[in-house]
Amino acid sequence: MSMTENSKRDSVMNVSKGRTLKREIMGISLLHILLAGMSLLFMLPFLWMVLTSLKTLAEVGLPEWMPAAFQWKNYPEVFDVIPFAKFYWNSILIASWVTFLQVFTSSLAAFSFSRLNWPGRDKVFLMYLATMMLPGLVMMIPNYQIMISLGWVDSFVGLIVPASFSAFGTFMMRQFMMTIPTSLDEAAEIDGASKWQLYWDVILPLSKPGLITLTIFTFMGNYQSFFWPLVMLKSIDKYTLPVGLLFFDSTRGQTTHLLMAGVTMSVLPMVIVFIIMQKQMVKGIQLGAVKG
């Protein structure tokens, strides 16, 4: 009696299990289709961008998205029309310098804030945090006057130096260094290591994931930065990509196909970097904000 009941219940459960499994698969497939549809919606502007960049000038105004034949020669042509290679190089050069300096100064300050005990340390740190909330616009006019008096207007130094100190970077590196156990410091001290050795040989290698995240963020942020280069740069051969693209748009905006080729080329590096580095970046964003 009990045996049959048990087996009955089992079979009933199996049936319902089968049903729920079926429903689950249905649900997941629907979800996948929904998500793929949404992805398409997000990607359509980029699709149009790439397809337009491969059109001829005559095809640009047509409602058809597809060109009759892919005009790959548009891409080299961009380099003939405007000094695009120069813009690329300027952007990368400036972003690299800023990234290097910012990561260096930030990690030094973060080391001081997280590993060294000195009176008033936490108050100073709080002040740093507060400056993260300052609207950058407030400082723009005085900073520009400072640049004039230093003679740094229309020079790379004027773009690199002011951007090399970041409260955000310091904050992020400090958050990261706080997670490294302090027993390491004591061990290093017993071995007679100086503070510099502690920083350079112990803490910095252990902060590698944090350093990588900060490097990507800073580099990408400066690759995109617009306001300061726009204000500072006067001669075309010093333009960075964003300013250069704006110049391209305002002088030769009618050649949409070439403009889109330029836009594609300036977006592409970011897409590649993001796809390769996305794991670190997602973690960095979540760490920086959730703990803050």
Place this chain on the structure above:
Amino acid sequence: MLSKKTSNTIAGIAFLSPNIIGFLCFTTIPLVFSMVLAFSNWDLTLHNMFHDEAIKFVGLKNFIRLFQERDFWKFLGNTLFLMMGAPFAIAGSLIAAILLNKDLKGKKSGVFKIILPGAILFISCVMLTLVGMGAAALTILIVGAVGMTLISGILFGQTVYRTLFYLPNFTSGVAVYILWKKLYSPQTGPVNAVLDKPVSVVGNIVNATPSWVLLAGEWLCLLIGLFIMMKVLKSLFNHWKEGDIGSCGLVLALFFVMLPAFFAILWAPTAAMKLAVPAIAVVLLVFHLATDLKTRDFPCTIWHGVGSGFMIAMISLIPMFMFIGFAAAIAHLADITRQTDFSVLPPPEWLASYDWAKPAIMIMGLWMAIGSNNMLLYLAGLSNVPPELEEAADIDGASPFQKFWHVTWPQLAPITFFIVVMTVIGGLQGGFEMARTMTQGGPFGSTTTLSYFIYNEGFATGRLGYSSAISWVLFIMVFSITMINWKFGSKYVND
């Protein structure tokens, strides 16, 4: 020999010094300088190498002039208007995060893994052979792209979709703004090419409907909006009675909830509505104030639950604005179809038109902001919701919506608060890049935000003192919101 403490201090300052020197030079000194400037009449047209007048301190003159200037209020209005897209973007981020949070790899069935992508590949191949190249190639391209997304989504799970959602945000910048400028181009852009048909269909429908139906529709939308307002007011006062929200929280929430009534005065299509909507709203408010404010069952401090009140207000703003917007849209459409002689309704001119430039920027902002950091934060928040809570809700037989509202949403409240504050701070300072690259702040200043105003005054017109004064007004607004965050952000987490 130095004591340990002194050597620590010296080392600490030495390590900090590169950063702190830069900090002094490019943050502290400019900040003080800017404050001084805000009280001066430094203007490059008055004080330059040809015309050298001494720079004078003018006291509060810059600020007085600013508050008297109509343009300032208009640009402030623009900034706030553009920020109204934010609730939709945040809701979108939350929905995207909820969809992505499911276990998407479909481990349970190996067959499923092969069948679906196989089917899609098969279908696209069949289509390719059937239709051939030419105009239809686009369809195949899109189907192929969706198919590829699906395949990789099934094989690798949420990472694929997350990447695709996040890309618009990550790449946003001058390049993408220029792209959207071309997308919005009224004659040759794809947005209008796609919209052309649907818009003319809508125009025909509006033309065909008798005007009393349209009028009824407008009233219905506004009444639904008012009905939502009534419900929200009721729940706010209930919360206040039960001691969930203190008096300050109530006042703040009431302010936001009454905001649509103010906008109704601006937007409502007929004079009767301009009067009726705010009047009904005020009556509702007065009614609640008169009946509910007497008794209080559970006392609490006046600062209690400011965050909760704020959140309730924000959530209710979304549908209220939607319905007011619907009413305005119906009236507008009717107007346009009546006025124009076209048999077909032309699609909007987007960036070139005074009325459509702001919505155009908001739509683009939505595209960029759904898959933003906010989505990632919500994803992190969702994965931190204790599974026991959800299981308990399941055992109690809660529907998915109940489960979300009573279990998941309260757990996400601190993150939402953080996101809202950050969005408001960002929004107040935002809009410069779009204005500069897409519209030059126009047409007729309709997309000029405060940041673009500051840039224009400081770097184009050369009124440095005046520009600094505007930037300090902006600074004070941002600062007060930061203060609200510091005061209530942590309290809200503990609620």
